[in-house]
Amino acid sequence: MPFYEGLASVYVDGVGWGVIDKTGAYVIAPRLAGIGPFSDGLAAAQLSEHDLYRWAYIDHRGKEVISLPFDVEFAWPFHAGNAWIRVPYLFSSRTEEIDRRGRVIAVSPVG
Numbered sequence: 001m002p003f004y005e006g007l008a009s010v011y012v013d014g015v016g017w018g019v020i021d022k023t024g025a026y027v028i029a030p031r032l033a034g035i036g037p038f039s040d041g042l043a044a045a046q047l048s049e050h051d052l053y054r055w056a057y058i059d060h061r062g063k064e065v066i067s068l069p070f071d072v073e074f075a076w077p078f079h080a081g082n083a084w085i086r087v088p089y090l091f092s093s094r095t096e097e098i099d100r101r102g103r104v105i106a107v108s109p110v111g
């Protein structure tokens with residue numbers, strides 16, 4: 001994947017997603033089910049292939065900074081201190097805006 005904030009996501013077949021720096025050295029060993037680009041110092045990551053609804057935001061070292069203790073279908077990058085996530089809702093899904101503490105601060109209309 002492209003470099004953002006000096007880091008790029010890479011996939012190792014049969015192992016998972018990791019993150020390298022511009023020298024090609026791993027800064028996060030391949031172990032994630034998915035990871036988005038870094039923005040505002042964080043990247044959205046799917047933590048386990050066994051539970052694809054388990055997402056968190058991690059820092060440049062792979063440390064969980066924002067744990068999302070509820071099911072998440074997709075998480076977008078942070079921008080200006082907030083990010084959007086898509087969560088299951090009734091028989092569909094909806095998007096919610098979260099702050100850097102993981103608190104929901106806005107909900108998009110459903111439908």
